[in-house]
Amino acid sequence: xxxxxxxxxxxxxxxxxxxxxxxxxxxxxxxxxxxxxxxxxxxxxxxxxxxxxxxxxxxxxxxxxxxxxxxxxxxxxxxxxxxxxxxxxxxxxxxxxxxxxxxxxxxxxxxxxxx
Numbered sequence: 001x002x003x004x005x006x007x008x009x010x011x012x013x014x015x016x017x018x019x020x021x022x023x024x025x026x027x028x029x030x031x032x033x034x035x036x037x038x039x040x041x042x043x044x045x046x047x048x049x050x051x052x053x054x055x056x057x058x059x060x061x062x063x064x065x066x067x068x069x070x071x072x073x074x075x076x077x078x079x080x081x082x083x084x085x086x087x088x089x090x091x092x093x094x095x096x097x098x099x100x101x102x103x104x105x106x107x108x109x110x111x112x113x114x115x
Contacts, residue, residue, distance in 0.1 A: 052088045055081070059097040066093045 032047070051073040058069045070081035070093075085093045091101030 048084070049088070051075070052085055055085060055093065056089060056096060059093055060099075062097075066097070069093065 055069050055073045058064060058072065059066070063069065064072065066082070067078050070078045073081075075081035075084075082092055085096070089096055089101055095101055
């Protein structure tokens with residue numbers, strides 16, 4: 001939903017002293033909120049969910065270690081990323097990467113068994 005929509009939600013964060021997550025431009029967040037017809041606060045939650053789901057996908061596919069994935073999806077602090085990831089997925093990013101905490105991906109054959 002957010003990929004390719006022009007919003008800078010997955011860029012590598014620039015150094016900053018106070019935030020543990022890369023900031024989202026207020027105008028971009030307001031535009032996203034308007035587009036999906038929610039408040040800017042709710043849109044921020046949508047972006048966070050997207051970041052954490054993308055991180056889960058990257059970890060499961062082995063697209064970097066936990067720190068690399070955290071930075072790739074917009075977190076400046078690996079410990080904050082780990083805390084938020086555990087809140088959403090029930091396991092740490094490292095455990096998720098090992099295959100814990102989520103059902104294994106399975107291929108659905110469209111019901112053509114034994115054909």
